[in-house]
Amino acid sequence: MKREQWGSRTGFILAAVGSAVGLGNIWRFPYMAYENGGGAFFIPYLFAMLTAGIPFMILEFTLGHKYRSGAPKTLKALNNRFEWLGWFQVMISAIIAFYYVVVIAWAISYAYFAFTQAWGEDSNGFFFGEFLGLADGSAPSNLGGLQWHLLLPLCLAWAASFFATYRGVKGGIEKVNKVLMPLLFVMVLLLIGRIVFLPGALNGINWLLEPDFSKIWDLKVWSAAYGQIFFTLSVGFAIMLSYASYLPEKSDINNNAFMTVLMNCGFSMLAGIMIFGALGYMANAQDKELTEVVSSGVGLAFVTLPTAINLLPAPGVMGPLFFLALVFAGISSHISISEAVTTGLMDKLGWSRQKTATIFCSTGLVVSLLFITQGGLLLLDLVDYFINNIALLGSCLLELLLVGWLCRLEDFRGHANRLSEFTIGAWWTICIRFVSIGILVVILFNNILGAF
Numbered sequence: 001m002k003r004e005q006w007g008s009r010t011g012f013i014l015a016a017v018g019s020a021v022g023l024g025n026i027w028r029f030p031y032m033a034y035e036n037g038g039g040a041f042f043i044p045y046l047f048a049m050l051t052a053g054i055p056f057m058i059l060e061f062t063l064g065h066k067y068r069s070g071a072p073k074t075l076k077a078l079n080n081r082f083e084w085l086g087w088f089q090v091m092i093s094a095i096i097a098f099y100y101v102v103v104i105a106w107a108i109s110y111a112y113f114a115f116t117q118a119w120g121e122d123s124n125g126f127f128f129g130e131f132l133g134l135a136d137g138s139a140p141s142n143l144g145g146l147q148w149h150l151l152l153p154l155c156l157a158w159a160a161s162f163f164a165t166y167r168g169v170k171g172g173i174e175k176v177n178k179v180l181m182p183l184l185f186v187m188v189l190l191l192i193g194r195i196v197f198l199p200g201a202l203n204g205i206n207w208l209l210e211p212d213f214s215k216i217w218d219l220k221v222w223s224a225a226y227g228q229i230f231f232t233l234s235v236g237f238a239i240m241l242s243y244a245s246y247l248p249e250k251s252d253i254n255n256n257a258f259m260t261v262l263m264n265c266g267f268s269m270l271a272g273i274m275i276f277g278a279l280g281y282m283a284n285a286q287d288k289e290l291t292e293v294v295s296s297g298v299g300l301a302f303v304t305l306p307t308a309i310n311l312l313p314a315p316g317v318m319g320p321l322f323f324l325a326l327v328f329a330g331i332s333s334h335i336s337i338s339e340a341v342t343t344g345l346m347d348k349l350g351w352s353r354q355k356t357a358t359i360f361c362s363t364g365l366v367v368s369l370l371f372i373t374q375g376g377l378l379l380l381d382l383v384d385y386f387i388n389n390i391a392l393l394g395s396c397l398l399e400l401l402l403v404g405w406l407c408r409l410e411d412f413r414g415h416a417n418r419l420s421e422f423t424i425g426a427w428w429t430i431c432i433r434f435v436s437i438g439i440l441v442v443i444l445f446n447n448i449l450g451a452f
């Protein structure tokens with residue numbers, strides 16, 4: 001049977017951008033930048049984008065295009081003894097799919113709450129207390145340890161991924177992204193267009209962009225920048241590889257990779273401007289310092305921004321717009337994670353797409369119930385920490401070692417160049433073989449030590 005294919009080049013790029021642009025761009029990037037020296041973060045970040053992000057994206061597109069299969073089969077083709085790494089990547093993707101979806105479910109609930117700012121004045125108490133039922137354990141919505149009110153949003157989020165992966169590459173994934181991505185960009189532009197004119201907004205934006213060069217010699221900042229690049233681009237765990245395995249024979253690999261990376265990182269900048277503009281306005285309105293209103297982690301999107309939304313003009317419009325943007329960004333990423341698992345299983349086990357998607361999404365729904373229990377948030381934080389700081393970087397490192405040192409890397413460069421409008425030079429090889437690997441070793445070592 002002939003392998004499915006993307007319907008058009010735009011369709012593929014939108015899907016790849018849809019995967020890359022996710023929750024990570026909207027809430028993770030702004031506070032990572034903020035915590036790591038604001039404007040000074042951009043130097044390590046740009047460096048990471050050029051030396052790791054772009055080369056890795058080209059590599060994954062090339063491998064997917066060349067071997068036309070998901071991770072386990074591709075890695076087996078590269079080296080018989082490395083099939084397990086492909087399964088490891090599929091496993092990481094599956095784990096991410098199980099908890100990422102829960103944050104989307106929160107965002108769906110909040111999009112609904114936002115019409116009336118149902119979180120009230122005390123957005124912190126609302127989020128942890130009434131919403132997650134953590135405050136005193138007596139929250140009414142907390143039956144038998146399960147947050148029942150999250151069940152419907154959770155099912156909706158899984159349904160979107162199920163629909164897309166079941167219908168397949170062209171009829172499902174591409175279709176959904178062609179609608180969601182343009183909408184997402186328009187929504188964020190509308191939000192920015194209103195926010196930047198509010199008093200104090202520019203202070204917030206300046207704060208984000210103002211360089212703090214004292215941080216540039218700090219290993220932590222570099223580690224954060226590389227970690228953010230791998231996560232934000234969805235590279236290193238079979239996702240982009242799976243999408244690229246459905247590219248037609250004639251495809252401009254280098255160009256597609258550049259477009260995907262630049263659009264993702266450009267979107268992150270927009271999201272940073274939007275969030276810090278809103279925070280600057282909020283600080284101004286409450287007569288506080290910006291540092292007093294910023295928070296990191298889940299608190300930024302679900303505690304701080306709701307308070308900021310209360311203060312905005314037309315909160316009943318701005319609020320739903322913001323949370324729906326979060327939902328759209330999240331869903332298009334979740335689809336890609338589910339597809340990486342589906343492609344991996346399907347290609348290796350010979351199951352049909354429909355059967356694989358059904359099994360994975362229904363199992364996934366059940367497993368993610370774990371994260372909507374009383375201990376859900378704690379578990380989510382723990383798993384997220386381990387995945388981002390250790391498993392993900394470890395998987396990236398192993399893949400680069402295998403490809404860079406045990407395979408003929410130059411053949412892959414040739415493969416990408418043969419198809420592309422512009423060619424990549426020896427810098428690509430150097431970045432993969434030395435720069436990325438060297439930096440990953442340092443960061444991973446540092447993170448492992450830091451975890452204990």
Ligand code: PHE
Binds near residue numbers: 019231233239337
């Ligand atoms: N790249 C996505 C983001 O920035 C996150 C993601 C992670 C997507 C893992 C797919 C898989 O949010």
Ligand code: NA
Binds near residue numbers: 022024233
């Ligand atoms: Na991203």
